[in-house]
Amino acid sequence: MANSAATYLAALEKLHQYLQGYVPFTRSEFRLMEPFIEIREFDKRVRVIHEGNVERYVNFVAWGLVRKYLPVRNKEITIQLASEGHMIHSELSFHYRVPSRSVVETIEPTVFFSISYDSLEQMYEQIPGMERLGRLMITDLFIKSDTRYFNQLRKSTRERFLEYVRTHPQMVQRVPQKYLASFLNIKPETFSRLKHLTRGKSVKG
């Protein structure tokens, strides 16, 4: 992976814009955050956090594609898929400082902007507006996770499939089918059949 400095700066600028969606940080306020951000690079199919390790970081995907899964009785249940601009880590392990039950693994070569647990604590102490940013981001996370949970319980397999394809067309191209099927809690065979159905037709919600 040969990435130029300009590429990193562009990705950092995107992170700034993304955070501004929550709290209007000026460029100089954002500068205060930069010393806390670590750049971490991984090849494809690399485990970033193993089952049993304590998660040290919260990660923002600068570029690449990552999944989180739960190993259950010889199976891997995909619980999150994250691409550019998304946040991914083993939350329970990170916050409770306990061994992770889930695994975070790259699908494509990936670059993270990562903040360690200690750095994050320092940021909350030192940077004005950080509490608000944290609260609003976590609130957003809660709402998204609740919506996903509700949809899993409430909607049919077909509805879940169609909604995901409509809202995440680029993920359908990039993510291996078995991971998508697992994430949507759809049998791989059913997933193929549904995908076949939508081929050649425009998908309407």
Next chain:
Amino acid sequence: MLEMLREYISGYVALTREEFAVLADKLVVRELGRRQLLVRVGEVEEYLSFVVKGLARLYFHKGKTEMIINIAKEGELIASSSSFLSGRPSNYYVETLEPCTLLSISRAHLEQVYKESPKIEKLGRLMTTYFVLQKEEWELECMRLDTRERFLRFIGNNPELLPRVPQKYLASYLNMKPETFSRLKNHIKKRPVTGRP
């Protein structure tokens, strides 16, 4: 009543008497009878409530079955949380199971309190983080544990709910058939549960 809330909050942050007063000033006490709906599907949840006394549940209908996703008792929070946080219509009903005394704060008031006190904003951040983690933990357990393990874990952690909540509701919450629940319950009557699985 306020003492209970103060105790709950101290698990997250240490508020001074003045900071707590800023919050307490915005609270309303709500007394509700048994089986009252606080929020219906499609309505916007206006309050975040702390249960001082009673029991309440959060649920929705899937076809003809009621799916219960939360049961809150004394010392816990109840709300259609996503709706409260987003201001969008609720996907769930909130209903009391027993007569309830709630200490509630409205969304507008909570926003105001966050602006007035950075410490309370921190409380908001930590509580919301806890909600996310609790939810994540519950979902992971549903994937990881089998029916029997889920039953034992729940009963081990919430023994007081067993006599208070109708069995079919607990079964729904644990996502198992009522028959399965009752079989597991009879099973532990013979061999009491000790510790967690």
